[in-house]
Amino acid sequence: MKAITEALRSGTQLAEDYICSRDAARGLYEYDIHWESGLHARAEWLNQSENTRVNRQNLVEYLRIYNKRLNDHEAVHHSISRLAEEGTFVVTGGQQSGLLTGPLFVIYKAASVVAAAREAEATLQRPVVPVFWIAGEDHDWDEVNHTYLPDRNGEMTKVKLHGRFDGRNSVSGVEIAVEQWMNVLEQVEHLLPDTVHKPGLMEMLNRIHQSSSNLSDAFARMLSALFGNSGLVLMDAADPGLRELEQPVFERLIRENTSLREAYLQGASMVQESGYSMPAEVAEDGANLFYIHDGARLLLFLKDGLYTDRKGLVSFTEERLLQELGEHPERFSNNVLTRPLMQDSVLPVAAVILGQGEIAYWGLTRTAFRQFGLQMPILLPRLSYTILEDVHHKHMNQYELSFQDVQYRMEEKREQWLAGQETFQVKEQFEQVQQTFAELYRPLLDQLAQIHAGLDRIGETNLRKINEQIQYLEKQTQKAIMDKHEVGLRHWNGIQNSLFPMNKPQERVHNALFYLNRYGTKWIEELIENGREFRGQHQVITL
Known part of the structure; x- marks a missing residue:
């Protein structure tokens, strides 16, 4: 694997400033x-705060049960x-x-979590385990x-x-039939080209999805197949077993x-006073908790001393809500602001891997961490890549395109290239024809108007139709030139669709199956092995 660093258009200004260690963002986070x-320093705090988290042995027992079912690898059990x-930490x-x-x-x-756990363990000289949360809630x-x-x-x-999906149930609560999975895999089978890796990949996909009744279980089994041998531990935030473990934290x-x-x-005020836009909504009456009612996940608010949703479907006093929690912890769920607190109340987190949007909204939580008797962990931006295949690399060199050209100037560069392929200047030639024709035709219309007003109207209509025909011929000429250079334009489209499909970074659109089908799984381990720095840099890699 070869890699070069290239700037990728960033997410939010707050996340970018945190990654660049700018003063404006520093006060919103615990660590640089x-x-x-x-x-x-983080390890020392974790050593002293074991009592702020759920019982470690209960956590381990839950993880054993969940991973035995969906992530059954020797490395995971280790x-x-x-x-x-006690004294083992996690990167999550x-x-x-x-x-x-x-x-x-x-x-x-996921590769970032494993790589950072290995780096933290090497630095601290003590066990650090990679743990991946599935946000099935x-x-x-x-x-x-x-x-x-x-x-x-x-x-x-x-x-x-x-398939039909009614209500606002959590993703983990939506049941999926085998027939629906098979429809998806038929689409995949049709789209993936034949390679040496395809039969094994399709066999794995069929095995995973035929044994999964919901999206979260299938997702967990996919991650297990790709990362289980690296020891990546999985947990589903919507799992009833985990909810029971979290019950005391929800009570707090x-x-x-x-x-x-x-x-x-207060955190929202600090973000705004530092000059940033709000990365997430902070409602003045928000309870920052969800309650699952009749299959719908309802965000709770405090109104006149009652916990209720905006539509008034449920309403609880604090005492009644706590009673409901004791009887049905599986009906409770965190929102984007309380999820960080729950995570650090469950796991001994040395560092957490985040995307840029997540880094931004974590900037709202530092005061809440302290209010809850916790300390915000170290935040690390996830590894970020664009995979550049040989064929597209070759074509970029052929057309003298840089990565930044593809990111910002692709349409302009393509038009310049296409224009340079022809001595016949379509736009200029047809503009000249229309201008010359108008200069010849307009005096005639003026004379016809003096003969009869009706001739003037007919002449204007005639002029418009002639111009439409000229424009039609111009479009047909452009199409003929594009057809003539179809192979070259296909190269350009291939570069665009590979690196910035739908005008978005590759990593936000493409699915990994295309690359697993072409290269197998070895490149994922190479990502982990090479992922030693977490500075928010984007790398263009060749496999």
Whole structure:
């Protein structure tokens, strides 16, 4: 694997300033991005705060049960056994479950968790385990029920999990029939070209999805197949077993809701006073918790001393809400602001791997961490890549295109290239014809108007039709030139669709299956082995 660093258009200004260690962002976070200097301080705090987290042995027992079912690898069980030892830390990160793992950046995030855990262990000289959260509690079904693969011509094709989905249940709660999975895999089979890796890849996909009844389980099994041998431990935020373990933390979130809400509002003020736009909504009456009611995940607010949703479907006093929590912890769920607190109340987190959007909204939480008796962990931007295949690299050299040209100037460069292929200047020639014709025809119309007003109207209509025909001929000429240079334009489209499909970074659109089908799985381990720096830099890699 070869890699060169290239700038990629960033997400939010707050995340960019944190990554660049700019003064405006520093006060919103606990540690600087130069994480090696903060690791020992973080380790010392974790040593002294074991009692702020759920019982370690109960956590390990839950992880053993969950991973035995979905992530049954010797390396994973070894990681869990290490976590049972007091003084073992974790590097963690998470993502909502997506179809066939979703976009490439999910693979990069999981690789980042493993790589950072190895680096932290080497630095601290003590066990550090990689743990990946599956955010199965999220309920944005339309965001996760599809992914993209290129067709045989390189055009991006949407692969979608079809079926009715009613309500706002969590993704982990949506049951999927085998027939729906098979429809997806038929689409994949059709789109993936034949390679030496395809039979084994399709066999793995069929095995995983025939044994999965929901998207989160399939997602977990996919991650297990790709990262299990690296010891990556998995957990689903929507799993009832985990909810039971988290019940005391939810109780604190409810009992201390008023002070936490004030802490989040203070965090929002600090973000705005530092000159940044709000990365997430912080409602003045927000309880920052979800309650699952009749299959719908309802965001709770505090109104007149009652916990209720905006539509008034549920309403609880604090005492009744705590009673409901004791009886049904599986009905409770974190929002984007309380999820960080829950994570650090469950796991001994040395560092957390985040995308830029996540880094931004974590900037709202520092005061809440302290209010909750916790300390914000070290935040690391995930590894970020664009895979540049040989054929596209060759064509970029042929057309003298840089990565930044493809990112920012592709249309302009393509038009320049196309114009340079012909001595016949289409636009200039046809503009001259229209101008000359108008100069000849306009005096005639003026004379006709003096003869009869009706002739003037007919003449104007005639002029418009003639211009339309000239414009039609211009378009046909342009099309003929494009057809003449079809091969070259196909090269240009191939570069665009590979590096910036749909005008978005490759890692946010392409699914990993295309590259797994072409290169196998070895490149994922290479990502882990080469992922030693977490500075938010983007790298263009060749496999």
